[in-house]
Each structure stands twice: as C-alpha cells, then as structure tokens.
Amino acid sequence: MKKQLIYLIGGSILMSSCHIYSNYERPENLPTDSLFRDTTAVYATTSAADTTNFGNRPWREVFTDPQLQALIEKALVGNTDVRTAELSVKQAEAGLMTSRLAFLPSLSFSPSGTISGGQSQTTTKTYSIPVQASWQIDAFGSLRNAKKQSEVSVLQAKASQQAAETSIIASVANMYYTLQMLDEQLKTTKETAKLWEKNIEAMEAMQIAAMTNAAAVSQSKANYYQILTTIPELENSIRSTENSICVLLHEAPHSIARGAFNADAFPADMSAGVPMQLLANRPDVKLAELDLAYAFYGTNAARSAFYPQITLSGNAGWSNSVGGMITNPPKFVASAVASLLQPLFQRGQLIANLKIAKAQQEIAQLNFEQALLNAGQEVSNALSTYQTATLQAQSRQKQVSELEKAVESTNYLFQHDPNTTYLETLTAQQSLLEAQLSLISDKFDKVQAAISLYQALGGGRN
Numbered sequence: 001m002k003k004q005l006i007y008l009i010g011g012s013i014l015m016s017s018c019h020i021y022s023n024y025e026r027p028e029n030l031p032t033d034s035l036f037r038d039t040t041a042v043y044a045t046t047s048a049a050d051t052t053n054f055g056n057r058p059w060r061e062v063f064t065d066p067q068l069q070a071l072i073e074k075a076l077v078g079n080t081d082v083r084t085a086e087l088s089v090k091q092a093e094a095g096l097m098t099s100r101l102a103f104l105p106s107l108s109f110s111p112s113g114t115i116s117g118g119q120s121q122t123t124t125k126t127y128s129i130p131v132q133a134s135w136q137i138d139a140f141g142s143l144r145n146a147k148k149q150s151e152v153s154v155l156q157a158k159a160s161q162q163a164a165e166t167s168i169i170a171s172v173a174n175m176y177y178t179l180q181m182l183d184e185q186l187k188t189t190k191e192t193a194k195l196w197e198k199n200i201e202a203m204e205a206m207q208i209a210a211m212t213n214a215a216a217v218s219q220s221k222a223n224y225y226q227i228l229t230t231i232p233e234l235e236n237s238i239r240s241t242e243n244s245i246c247v248l249l250h251e252a253p254h255s256i257a258r259g260a261f262n263a264d265a266f267p268a269d270m271s272a273g274v275p276m277q278l279l280a281n282r283p284d285v286k287l288a289e290l291d292l293a294y295a296f297y298g299t300n301a302a303r304s305a306f307y308p309q310i311t312l313s314g315n316a317g318w319s320n321s322v323g324g325m326i327t328n329p330p331k332f333v334a335s336a337v338a339s340l341l342q343p344l345f346q347r348g349q350l351i352a353n354l355k356i357a358k359a360q361q362e363i364a365q366l367n368f369e370q371a372l373l374n375a376g377q378e379v380s381n382a383l384s385t386y387q388t389a390t391l392q393a394q395s396r397q398k399q400v401s402e403l404e405k406a407v408e409s410t411n412y413l414f415q416h417d418p419n420t421t422y423l424e425t426l427t428a429q430q431s432l433l434e435a436q437l438s439l440i441s442d443k444f445d446k447v448q449a450a451i452s453l454y455q456a457l458g459g460g461r462n
Contacts, residue, residue, distance in 0.1 A: 020141040020304050024148075024293040027365060030372065055281065055457025059169050062454055064265060067257050068176045071245065075168045078250035082168055085161035092150070092157035099150035102143050105135035105312075124326060130317030130333075140307035141300060148297040156290045163283030166460030168248060173451050175245045179238060180261035181444040185437055186234040189227060192433050196224040199429075223426060227433070263393070263443035279375045281458030288364075288371035295361040302357040305350050308342035378456040386449035393442040400439055403432040 054062070060069060076082055113127035138144055203220050206212045243253040279285055314336035320327050343350060410428045454460075 020300055020307075021144065022300065024296045026289065027292075027368075030369060054454060055459050056461075057454075057459065058462055059454075059460050060462075062459065063169075063173055065176075065259055065262075067259055068173060071176060071249065071256070072169055072172050074249045074251075075172050076165060079164075079168050079248055080250055081164045082161070085157070085164040089154070089157040089161055092154040096147070096150040096154050099143075099147040102136075102146065103138060105133050108132045126319075126321040126326060127330070128317065128319040128321065129330075130315045130319070132313070132315040134311060134313040137310040137312065139310055141304045142307075142309070145297045145301040145304060149294055149301070152290050152294045152297065156287060156294070159283045159286040159290060162460065163287070166283060166455055166458070169460045170451050170455040172245065172248055174448060175241055175248070176256070176258060177261070177444060177447045177451075179241050179245075179256060179258050181440055181447075182234055182238045182241065183258070184261040184440045186231065186238070188433070188436050188440065189230055189234065192429075192436075193224065193227045193231070196220070196227060196429070200224055219426065223430065261440070261443070263447050265447075279372060279379070279458065281461075282375050282456070283458065285368075285371045285375050285458070288368040292361070292364040292368045295357070295364040299354070299357040299361050302350075302354040305353065306343065308340050311339050311341070313337050313339070375456065379453065382449055382453035382456050386446060386453055389442055389446035389449055393439065393446055396435060396439040396442050400432070400435045403428065403435050407432050 059072065063069060063072065109131055111127070111129045113125065115123060115125050136143065200217070200220050203212060203217045207214060207217050242256045245256050246253045280289070314334065316332070316334035318330040319333050320330040322331050322333065407425075407428045410425045414425045
C-alpha cells in the first residue's frame with residue numbers, strides 16, 4: 001500500500017513537472033506600462049476617472065437618444081452578423097458538452113440473432129442480447145486538455161459575439177449621428193439659400209435704382225445657384241445613410257426617425273489613465289488572449305500524447321449460444337478487457353507535433369502582445385481626436401459669431417456706404433456659410449471620436 005502511494009505521488013509530480021495538468025495563466029512579461037499616451041499633459045481638461053467610467057458604461061448610458069436606442073436594440077436582434085455570432089456560441093457549447101461527456105464510458109446495445117436449418121435438419125435459433133461498454137481513463141490529461149480547449153472555444157465564440165455587438169452598436173451610432181449632421185448641414189444650406197434669394201431681390205431693386213450694376217447681380221445669382229446644387233447632394237447622402245442603417249437592421253430601405261443633432265451628449269472630459277485590465281475588456285484583446293490559452297492547452301495535449309492510453313472495455317448480456325452449445329433459456333454472459341497503448345516509435349511525429357504546438361503558443365503570445373499595443377494606439381488616437389475636435393469646435397464657434405457680425409456690418413455698409421462694394425458682402429456671406437458647415441463637421445468629428453473611444457475601450461456591454 002505504501003509503495004502504491006509512493007508511485008502515485010511520484011507519478012503526480014512527474015505529470016505536474018511536464019505541465020500536462022497545468023492551467024493557463026496570463027504571461028507576466030506583457031507590455032502593460034504606458035499602453036497609450038496620456039493627453040493630460042496637453043489638455044488640462046482631462047481627468048483619470050472619466051475614461052475608466054466611460055469605457056465601462058452600458059451602451060444605453062452612453063447613447064441616451066431614445067430613437068438611437070431603439071435602432072441599436074433592433075440591430076442587436078436582427079443583424080445578420082450578431083445572429084451568426086449567437087449561433088457560433090451554440091455550436092461551441094455543443095462541442096464543450098461532447099468534451100465533458102468524453103470522461104464517461106460509452107455504451108452500445110447490439111442485439112443479434114440467426115436461424116439456420118436444412119431439408120433434413122432441425123431448425124436452430126440462436127440470439128445474443130449484449131450491452132457493450134468502453135471507457136478511456138484520462139490518466140495523462142488528453143481528455144482534460146481537450147475539454148479545456150473546448151471551454152476556451154466557448155469563450156472565444158462569446159468574445160466574437162461581443163465584438164459583433166460592439167461593432168454594430170458603434171456602426172449604428174455613427175450612421176445615426178451622420179444623419180443628424182447631414183440634416184444640420186442641409187438645414188443650414190437651405191436657410192442660407194433663402195437668405196441669398198432675398199439678397200438677389202434686394203440687388204435687383206438696387207440695380208433699378210442705379211445703386212449697383214448687372215455684373216454684381218449676376219455674381220449674386222451664380223453663388224445662389226451654386227448653393228442650390230449642394231442641396232440634392234446632401235439629400236442623396238441622407239437617403240444613402242438611411243439605407244445603410246436599414247442594412248444593419250436587416251430591414252428593407254426606409255426613412256429613419258431621428259432627433260436634432262447634439263454633439264454635447266458625451267462627457268466633456270476624457271483621459272488616458274486606464275489600466276491594462278480595462279483594455280482586456282476589448283473583444284479583440286480577449287480573443288487574442290483566448291487564442292493564447294487555446295494554444296497553451298494544445299501544447300499540454302501534445303505532451304500528453306507521449307504517455308500511454310488506458311482503455312477499459314467489456315460487454316454483458318444474455319445469449320443462448322454458449323461455447324457452441326444452444327441452451328434455452330439463455331444464460332447471462334459477461335467479459336471485461338483492459339488495454340494500454342504506449343507510443344514507442346511514431347517516426348518523429350509526436351516530437352514534431354510538440355514543437356509545432358510550442359511554436360503556435362509563442363505566435364499566439366506575440367499576437368496577444370500586439371493586440372494590446374494596437375488597442376493602446378487606438379485609445380491614444382481616439383483621445384487625441386476627441387480633444388482636437390473639442391478645441392476646434394470651440395474656436396470655430398467663435399469664428400462663426402464674428403463672421404455673423406461681419407455679414408451684418410457689410411450688409412449695412414453696402415446699403416448706406418457707396419465705398420463698400422458687393423464683393424465684400426459676398427465674401428463675408430460665403431465665409432460665414434463655410435464656417436457654419438465646418439462647425440457642424442467639427443462637432444460631428446467630436447461625436448465620432450467619442451464613439452471610437454468607447455469602442456476602443458471595449459464598450460458596448462448591456
């Protein structure tokens with residue numbers, strides 16, 4: 001008994017030293033320091049807590065527009081990519097169930113019977129009703145590592161599902177705000193066109209009164225028609241964007257209900273003071289680490305292939321053919337067999353498989369490290385873009401205010417000061433329109449950067 005205990009302990013130590021039964025642990029030598037640049041040195045409005053909270057917020061708290069929320073909910077239910085990801089999770093879970101049941105013995109029921117006889121012979125009937133069983137004992141971790149890989153596969157499928165959902169949420173939000181931005185540009189363009197139409201009427205009246213010439217009137221009309229040409233283009237962009245949203249919703253093209261454009265629905269302050277654990281919430285980073293875990297258990301499985309496979313099999317049942325004699329009633333018959341298969345010479349295949357598995361594990365770790373660096377880069381870019389768009393929008397708002405004053409002043413001077421030409425009025429009005437459209441674009445850039453940052457931080461959870 002003592003010898004058996006010693007052998008058992010020794011065998012356990014041996015298997016442990018070979019890592020057959022070891023569990024995956026995150027590598028310690030990861031580039032976790034300064035994964036992305038902290039913008040607090042450049043923009044004093046940032047604070048460390050904002051980005052952390054922003055990335056962890058459920059999407060309904062980030063996108064508070066009721067109409068946008070309704071669109072996102074529709075997309076999460078009907079989108080083809082999301083539904084495909086859900087089915088992939090079910091497939092992976094079915095594979096995990098198979099791996100778990102592999103630890104149990106397999107049973108089969110195979111009854112058989114024969115009838116034989118001749119012209120001058122007595123007809124004989126034989127039959128057998130056996131139940132066969134086979135059980136592979138997982139003494140060296142082959143089944144255990146296969147189960148671990150199946151568990152990782154389920155997590156991979158769920159991470160892919162999260163990636164699909166996050167992508168859909170960000171895409172719907174981007175297109176929704178694109179619609180609002182186009183609406184705002186169309187509204188501004190139409191209002192400007194109406195203003196210029198009134199100016200033309202005033203110019204024509206001034207021409208009759210000999211206060212201006214035909215060239216100035218023609219130039220005013222030309223600029224008016226130039227503005228009109230942009231309206232159909234904007235309307236076409238709106239329809240195309242609506243159709244794109246319908247594709248994400250898995251619906252036929254139709255108009256999309258939406259509210260007014262509001263670029264201030266997101267936090268005003270952002271920061272890069274985020275630990276590596278937050279970036280690990282990103283689906284792509286999760287997938288990269290799960291690939292590493294899958295490769296780790298693949299290496300364990302390649303090591304376990306060097307050890308023997310132990311299988312117990314047997315059958316039991318009733319038969320009336322025992323030892324060549326036919327007996328009635330039938331007798332109960334049982335047998336059991338134990339087998340051991342120890343690889344001796346596989347022409348180097350086992351060694352090659354282990355080397356391949358180790359190389360795949362190293363590749364997976366490099367990919368994981370690169371995924372972290374890429375995530376840090378995306379967060380850095382999104383933070384910088386958000387802050388840049390915020391400052392640009394603030395400056396552009398001041399520019400629009402000054403240009404509005406300039407247009408008002410030049411119009412007054414043109415009507416009362418003979419030294420003020422129409423070119424000055426035209427230039428002021430054109431500059432105001434360009435600044436107004438640029439302000440809308442700056443606000444939209446700020447919204448896009450906020451959405452990108454939310455996605456870069458692994459947002460999109462319920």
